[in-house]
Amino acid sequence: MDWKDTDYAGWGRALRAKGAIARPDTRAALNRLEAAPAFGMRRSYGDAALNSDGRAVDMSGLDRLIAFDPDTGQLQVEAGARIGEIAAAFAPRGWLPAVMPGTGFATIGGCIAQDVHGKNHHHMGSFGQHVSQITLLQNGQEISVKPGTRLFKATVGGLGQTGVILRATIKMQRCAGDVMLVTERRAPDWETHLALLDASTASYTVGWIDATATGEALGRGIVEEGESASGLVRKPKGARKVPFDAPHFALAAPVVRAFNQAYFYRVPARGRSVVRPLQDFFFPLDKIHDWNRLYGKRGFHQFQCVVPLEAADSLRAMLAEIAGSGLASPLAVLKRMGPGRAGYLSFPMEGYTLAIDFPNRPAARALIKRLEARAAEAGGRLYFAKDSLAQGAQIAAMYPDLPKWQTEVAKADPAGALETDMTRRLKLRSAT
Amino acid sequence: MNSSWIILGATSGIARAVIRKLAAQGHGMFLAGRNQTELEAIAADCRLRGARMAEVMTFDARDHSNYGDLITRLRDEEGELNCAVFTGSMPEQEAIDADPNMIEGVLADSLTGPATFLQMLAPLMEERGCGAIAGVGSVAGDRGRLGNYVYGAAKAGFATYLSGLRNRLGRSGVHVMTIKPGPVDTPMTYGMELPLMTTPDAVADDILNGLARKTNVLYTRKIWRLVMGIIRVIPEPIFKKMSI
Numbered sequence: 001m002d003w004k005d006t007d008y009a010g011w012g013r014a015l016r017a018k019g020a021i022a023r024p025d026t027r028a029a030l031n032r033l034e035a036a037p038a039f040g041m042r043r044s045y046g047d048a049a050l051n052s053d054g055r056a057v058d059m060s061g062l063d064r065l066i067a068f069d070p071d072t073g074q075l076q077v078e079a080g081a082r083i084g085e086i087a088a089a090f091a092p093r094g095w096l097p098a099v100m101p102g103t104g105f106a107t108i109g110g111c112i113a114q115d116v117h118g119k120n121h122h123h124m125g126s127f128g129q130h131v132s133q134i135t136l137l138q139n140g141q142e143i144s145v146k147p148g149t150r151l152f153k154a155t156v157g158g159l160g161q162t163g164v165i166l167r168a169t170i171k172m173q174r175c176a177g178d179v180m181l182v183t184e185r186r187a188p189d190w191e192t193h194l195a196l197l198d199a200s201t202a203s204y205t206v207g208w209i210d211a212t213a214t215g216e217a218l219g220r221g222i223v224e225e226g227e228s229a230s231g232l233v234r235k236p237k238g239a240r241k242v243p244f245d246a247p248h249f250a251l252a253a254p255v256v257r258a259f260n261q262a263y264f265y266r267v268p269a270r271g272r273s274v275v276r277p278l279q280d281f282f283f284p285l286d287k288i289h290d291w292n293r294l295y296g297k298r299g300f301h302q303f304q305c306v307v308p309l310e311a312a313d314s315l316r317a318m319l320a321e322i323a324g325s326g327l328a329s330p331l332a333v334l335k336r337m338g339p340g341r342a343g344y345l346s347f348p349m350e351g352y353t354l355a356i357d358f359p360n361r362p363a364a365r366a367l368i369k370r371l372e373a374r375a376a377e378a379g380g381r382l383y384f385a386k387d388s389l390a391q392g393a394q395i396a397a398m399y400p401d402l403p404k405w406q407t408e409v410a411k412a413d414p415a416g417a418l419e420t421d422m423t424r425r426l427k428l429r430s431a432t
Numbered sequence: 433m434n435s436s437w438i439i440l441g442a443t444s445g446i447a448r449a450v451i452r453k454l455a456a457q458g459h460g461m462f463l464a465g466r467n468q469t470e471l472e473a474i475a476a477d478c479r480l481r482g483a484r485m486a487e488v489m490t491f492d493a494r495d496h497s498n499y500g501d502l503i504t505r506l507r508d509e510e511g512e513l514n515c516a517v518f519t520g521s522m523p524e525q526e527a528i529d530a531d532p533n534m535i536e537g538v539l540a541d542s543l544t545g546p547a548t549f550l551q552m553l554a555p556l557m558e559e560r561g562c563g564a565i566a567g568v569g570s571v572a573g574d575r576g577r578l579g580n581y582v583y584g585a586a587k588a589g590f591a592t593y594l595s596g597l598r599n600r601l602g603r604s605g606v607h608v609m610t611i612k613p614g615p616v617d618t619p620m621t622y623g624m625e626l627p628l629m630t631t632p633d634a635v636a637d638d639i640l641n642g643l644a645r646k647t648n649v650l651y652t653r654k655i656w657r658l659v660m661g662i663i664r665v666i667p668e669p670i671f672k673k674m675s676i
């Protein structure tokens with residue numbers, strides 16, 4: 001059977017869809033299918049990978065490594081291959097994908113279509129900047145897409161609207177081995193936190209922020225810096241699972257505050273350096289499978305925005321509003337981004353990005369709406385991989401290259417066969 | 433010592449998950465099946481994941497004419513030989529009712545094809561005195577049921593064959609494991625509503641653990657041992673009226 005009626009959701013589980021899904025595991029099986037939007041592991045939080053009442057193709061079965069050139073580091077893979085599997089296979093041989101998002105389950109197709117960023121964005125830029133070729137399936141035809149073309153810019157970060165990504169060649173980066181040397185430092189407040197991020201020269205840098213801390217402690221957190229290394233470290237334990245939907249008090253405000261407190265004081269005041277398995281550093285949440293169920297049946301939203309460097313104060317004001325609301329979830333992430341981006345709709349801009357989870361409740365939705373407005377005012381941007389509540393007009397203003405993207409997409413998919421719940425909600429293909 | 437795995441039905445959903453893990457452990461891989469394009473793609477993937485080498489072999493369960501050549505090639509491969517069998521087909525029972533000649537093919541895919549091959553491979557493994565054979569049966573082989581008794585008969589036959597082969601090869605240090613999966617989420621079952629479904633990846637982990645522990649009959653998921661234990665003891669006069 002090719003198509004199966006399925007009830008499915010984005011990673012946040014707040015937005016859901018019903019529709020027919022196919023999961024081909026050979027090219028021949030894919031070729032039998034009529035055109036439909038593709039998705040990877042549905043690690044996008046909102047509706048980027050949903051197509052209500054329509055069809056969608058799950059690409060996770062087409063996930064083979066095709067070829068690797070150790071002289072150049074060029075790796076060709078099928079689009080469904082997961083970034084974490086690639087890292088695990090190649091790190092022992094001294095290679096890593098140049099850019100990895102915070103979950104190893106993201107597929108190459110998903111990494112391209114969202115032009116994802118990693119903890120090294122300030123040095124390495126976005127995922128798409130390390131892609132040297134993409135093979136698209138467009139209206140039954142295979143098309144090779146190269147960097148520098150308009151079609152490439154419309155495909156990278158393009159939410160799958162230019163065709164189904166079949167395979168791609170990515171440039172791998174040399175690494176020392178399959179462990180990470182991690183330095184953790186406490187940042188007692190917002191100013192110190194930003195200063196540590198600004199001053200960091202490490203290959204990988206990220207700030208974990210306690211979004212429940214208020215007053216003097218507003219913006220406190222742990223700044224983590226990492227370098228790849230080799231050496232002996234115990235193998236990561238098998239993943240744990242959240243076996244059922246948690247009751248909604250699991251992440252109630254007092255629990256979250258206590259957790260954050262403990263997380264902050266876990267690192268000694270003078271800081272510390274530890275050796276960690278690669279997975280633990282890059283994909284800390286993957287250790288708990290299905291952790292999204294911790295938020296219960298109603299699901300959750302992640303808010304992520306980036307604001308320009310000079311708008312850091314606006315971001316601080318947003319954080320103050322979040323901290324005051326008592327709605328924040330355990331860990332929020334603060335990062336300094338560089339300017340690197342590869343597509344018309346890529347998220348990154350030079351500045352600071354904040355990502356934070358909220359349970360799916362009316363008060364949180366209202367808060368997110370206010371944060372979105374503040375991000376827009378600050379000249380910032382919202383991230384399609386996380387968004388589930390924004391509005392079309394707001395988004396159009398944040399993405400000035402939207403018209404260029406629309407022109408390419410109109411050529412690539414004139415019939416609109418690849419539209420998703422997200423492109424419809426945000427009127428991406430028609431907004432002006 | 434060199435170690436190699438021969439995989440019959442290497443394109444199967446379950447096989448793919450097992451193959452990945454074996455490749456990452458560095459074994460040499462002989463990938464046998466009908467679809468050369470797919471097999472080549474899997475072989476390339478194996479090499480990149482760390483397999484010592486990966487080679488494609490043509491294997492059709494319904495055509496035994498080249499098995500001799502395959503055995504000749506394997507004889508040249510030094511070291512420990514292991515073999516895992518994943519071939520099988522499960523046409524709708526109604527399709528078989530409409531065309532009873534299909535039974536021959538179902539038996540060939542799950543039983544006579546792989547058994548013929550294993551029978552030719554066994555002396556080689558006996559000679560070397562090491563290695564393992566893992567063959568996939570099914571919980572469907574534990575009792576004939578309304579919905580798929582021809583498929584069940586083929587799997588029951590294969591399980592009985594493997595039990596005999598275990599009896600024989602155990603004497604020369606070759607372990608034989610019978611795998612009895614319940615429903616697994618692969619192309620074979622995509623779109624079917626089946627109870628206690630598991631993933632190819634979980635089954636692959638169970639298989640590798642089972643081999644390490646020299647399990648004789650492996651139910652995966654484990655719960656199926658209990659479920660089938662109960663189903664097997666239901667008296668025939670009652671069972672024949674049930675549709676499960």
Ligand SMILES: Cc1cc2nc3c(=O)[nH]c(=O)nc-3n(C[C@H](O)[C@H](O)[C@H](O)COP(=O)(O)OP(=O)(O)OC[C@H]3O[C@@H](n4cnc5c(N)ncnc54)[C@H](O)[C@@H]3O)c2cc1C
Pocket residue numbers: 011037038039040041042043044045048049059079080100101102103105106107108109110111113114115116117118119159160161163164165166285385386420
């Ligand atoms: C715990 C966690 C941490 C994360 N950390 C980060 C981070 O640090 N940085 C970051 O940038 N992102 C991060 N993300 C977001 C994640 O990297 C992206 O959502 C990514 O797109 C997920 O990949 P996927 O394969 O699940 O894609 P999906 O969510 O399934 O799809 C994403 C989009 O890509 C399209 N698509 C997917 N595959 C194809 C294909 N083969 N052909 C055409 N279109 C396709 C879909 O249509 C959809 O529009 C994180 C997500 C989680 C859950």
Ligand SMILES: NC(=O)c1ccc[n+]([C@@H]2O[C@H](COP(=O)([O-])OP(=O)(O)OC[C@H]3O[C@@H](n4cnc5c(N)ncnc54)[C@H](OP(=O)(O)O)[C@@H]3O)[C@@H](O)[C@H]2O)c1
Pocket residue numbers: 441442443444445446447465466467491492493494518519520521522540541542568569570571612613614615616617618619620621
């Ligand atoms: N999925 C389940 O729920 C389940 C449960 C219990 C047991 N099993 C058994 O597990 C095994 C693997 O199943 P799967 O779920 O992974 O199914 P699958 O993906 O459909 O695999 C079946 C495999 O058998 C091969 N095959 C069929 N006829 C063949 C022939 N004449 N010659 C050579 N190869 C042939 C197929 O090759 P092609 O690619 O060339 O078609 C394919 O590799 C099967 O024996 C199945 O009966 C499965």
